[in-house]
Amino acid sequence: MFTENIKGVFIMQLLRKLQLLLVVLVITPSICYASLASDVSSINTDAQLLNGSVSKSSPIIVNSHELLNVYTINLSIGQILEYENPTNKQIVAITWHTKRNPNIRQLLGSYFVRLQQQPTQKLGHSQVRYINDDFIFTAGGVLNDRYAKAILVQALPTGIRIEDIK
């Protein structure tokens, strides 16, 4: 009887732990959510976590076709632009011009890890660039004036050039 009670308590504790784990697993994706390469809905998550507000800007139009939707996240320290490919609703590019860097890991997700792990080309203390076949990242600026551009090159719709991402 005593042993059975202990077993019961143990099982209850185990269930509680599993429950907790489940909650953590459910919550974690929204915390770790990153915009680049994610669904367009992630923009709202970015805006919330960065304490900003989202507005839709003019799309990029080529030959009368709206090839990229543009969303602006307004922050107290500047602006972030996120570019959506409307055909698959994927965020294919992010740029920012801010007084200070935003949370770059939040915005770039797994591509931020890639930047940390692979060599970038450093041009003095004020500019850095990482250019690969599928991912381009350039950043620059000085003390209180920062800008950057992250582009999934192969995910850009046909007709969009890298220069179109401002």
Added chain:
Amino acid sequence: MMKNQYNRWSKNIFLTIVLCNLSACNNGSSSTSSGYSRVAGTAPIIVDNGPLPQTNPTQNIAYTTVTLCQPGTDNCQTIDHIQIDTGSSGFRIISSVLNSQLQLPLMYDSNGNNIVECMLYDGGYTWGNVAYADVKIGDEIAPNIPININGGSGFAIPKACSDYAVPPLQNTVAAFGANGLIGINPQLHDLESAIFTPPPTNGTGYYSCSLESCNYIILPDSQQVGNPVQHFAIDNNGELLQLPNIMNSAAESVTGLLTFGINTAANNILPQSANVFNTNAATEDTLLQSQFESKLYTAFVDSGTSYYQIPAKDLGIPECSKSSSGYGYLCPQSDIEISGVISSFNGSNPTIYSFMIANATTVFNQYPNAAAFPYLAGSLDGSNQVIWGLPFFYGKSVYLGLDQAQVVSGPSTPFAAYVEQ
């Protein structure tokens, strides 16, 4: 042969500058007319392949030599290859270059926690303790000032720092490209409260670190790492950088002179003929305005940037191909002359400035061992920032007047000014 030739040129030019300064012949200003008989402190500048020339040769980085001392003692260490950066404020040193005998007192907060700084450049970031040192440059001393020791703090980098940083971490000499850095921007402190509004809550700045965690804090301006020049006894209102002209597209090394103070001594007189630009103290102390083909840009005079950063696409100048040695820079078909306008942050005193741009791949291939490149340029890459990087400094005397300082018979501060040699 080439090396000897370059050395001879640079030595001759350096000698000319020094003699000129010593006799106060700067554009006609003399010690008699200026009324100064004293000479301000100076420190040598060298542009060479850096502290690790064999493994990590650097290009277009200006260095000087600084002596660090335990405050109020003769326990000192002289360190060469300290980068001169007019784009930032404060003295920083890579921890691995410090002797174990040099025990610099660390900064703590009122709870006894270490103060550690996360410094974000946009070409990387650093993380390390804030400590106190007497910083000696030439004959000038900044006593017992906060400095930043990059690396070796023992505290793990918090996500509030690293998640906001553009990699790579630059806590080593190889990654940093220098043994340390002396930031001599007109902005007095590196996180000046008047400029950094709203106050940051993460990323670049100061952290209070206990054994458990590091938390972002706002440090009063007076406790921040800042431009050491403001702490000198007399020559504390600005600085003058002089680098000679380079006769070809490159030089193996170049020497020049860093002089402290403006209009405080016979050798730091700002000539009447100087082009003077007021910078914007409210937003950024080296913020100017520049114009290329009727388009306006914000602009900075930044010796810490190794090239002219210009609107290359608008000017029709191609970038170098990815497979070439000049990758990252511009590759016009042949040397071309470009003209732009530099003005004060509010557009006043517009001055046309013309400069040459060379094909970076051609120059790098032609001068594989060179360190100084006067015609190096890169694209501003869609941003709105023109940067007058180190090539701008060759063949000029560049003056920077510190924020809140007074320059006798000179312009209001902060300002940037230059005179062609």
